[in-house]
Amino acid sequence: xxxxxxxxxxxxxxxxxxxxxxxxxxxxxxxxxxxxxxxxxxxxxxxxxxxxxxxxxxxxxxxxxxxxxxxxxxxxxxxxxxxxxxxxxxxxxxxxxxxxxxxxxxxxxxxxxxxxxxxxxxxxxxxxxxxxxxxxxxxxxxxxxxxxxxxxxxxxxxxxxxxxxxxxxxxxxxxxxxxxxxxxxxxxxxxxxxxxxxxxxxxxxxxxxxxxxxxxxxxxxxxxxxxxxxxxxx
Ligand SMILES: NC(=O)c1ccc[n+]([C@@H]2O[C@H](COP(=O)([O-])OP(=O)(O)OC[C@H]3O[C@@H](n4cnc5c(N)ncnc54)[C@H](OP(=O)(O)O)[C@@H]3O)[C@@H](O)[C@H]2O)c1
Numbered sequence: 001x002x003x004x005x006x007x008x009x010x011x012x013x014x015x016x017x018x019x020x021x022x023x024x025x026x027x028x029x030x031x032x033x034x035x036x037x038x039x040x041x042x043x044x045x046x047x048x049x050x051x052x053x054x055x056x057x058x059x060x061x062x063x064x065x066x067x068x069x070x071x072x073x074x075x076x077x078x079x080x081x082x083x084x085x086x087x088x089x090x091x092x093x094x095x096x097x098x099x100x101x102x103x104x105x106x107x108x109x110x111x112x113x114x115x116x117x118x119x120x121x122x123x124x125x126x127x128x129x130x131x132x133x134x135x136x137x138x139x140x141x142x143x144x145x146x147x148x149x150x151x152x153x154x155x156x157x158x159x160x161x162x163x164x165x166x167x168x169x170x171x172x173x174x175x176x177x178x179x180x181x182x183x184x185x186x187x188x189x190x191x192x193x194x195x196x197x198x199x200x201x202x203x204x205x206x207x208x209x210x211x212x213x214x215x216x217x218x219x220x221x222x223x224x225x226x227x228x229x230x231x232x233x234x
Pocket of ligand 1: 022061062
């Protein structure tokens with residue numbers, strides 16, 4: 001990054017799981033909106049470095065990888081952190097639930113956003129927006145999560161319910177630092193995770209998520225909304 005690139009940008013956004021799906025879509029959308037984008041990817045093509053879209057290596061399931069990214073970005077302000085990386089895990093019912101699968105999903109979907117947020121807190125505190133966005137799911141809502149389907153995916157649902165509590169708890173803890181923390185549901189979207197039956201195209205979800213993120217204010221901290229602005233009951 002040159003200093004003039006930083007000065008001309010609308011801000012800096014770091015997105016985890018930006019290799020494909022909604023993470024890649026958000027990276028392109030923020031780039032188009034004039035942001036400097038740090039696209040965090042497990043196996044990045046480090047040759048693909050553009051002036052405003054920079055690829056960095058991050059496996060959110062690996063604490064050493066999180067620490068290495070924090071070291072690499074030391075001293076660089078980050079305005080918006082989007083904890084987007086996630087896995088679905090076994091979608092079967094109670095019969096097929098395994099401890100190994102459960103813990104893997106919890107690590108990536110619930111623990112990693114906490115660890116990444118903590119590691120990048122100095123960057124967020126020196127940013128202007130001071131915003132953390134946890135990409136959650138309505139599937140993790142205790143009130144609404146089982147209304148539309150009866151799929152098992154215990155690990156995924158429990159991980160997103162835990163992530164929602166992380167949003168509320170981080171919002172409480174980081175208020176003193178002026179950091180806003182949100183949970184956002186992207187809708188049911190045609191990605192590798194959402195599958196081809198999903199009603200939403202990624203572009204529509206990303207447009208809505210971008211609008212919610214750009215409009216967020218400190219008074220929204222600790223809230224859970226859908227990409228279309230609807231409040232989701234916890
Ligand atoms: N699609 C939907 O209908 C839907 C609905 C509700 C919520 N969501 C949420 O929306 C977010 C994006 O989902 P999506 O549909 O775009 O999923 P996706 O197409 O399956 O993409 C998942 C992304 O997460 C990354 N990832 C997984 N494990 C990782 C790890 N250990 N470290 C770093 N990156 C990792 C993947 O990277 P690799 O390419 O390296 O695997 C990929 O970039 C997720 O939080 C998901 O739970 C999606």
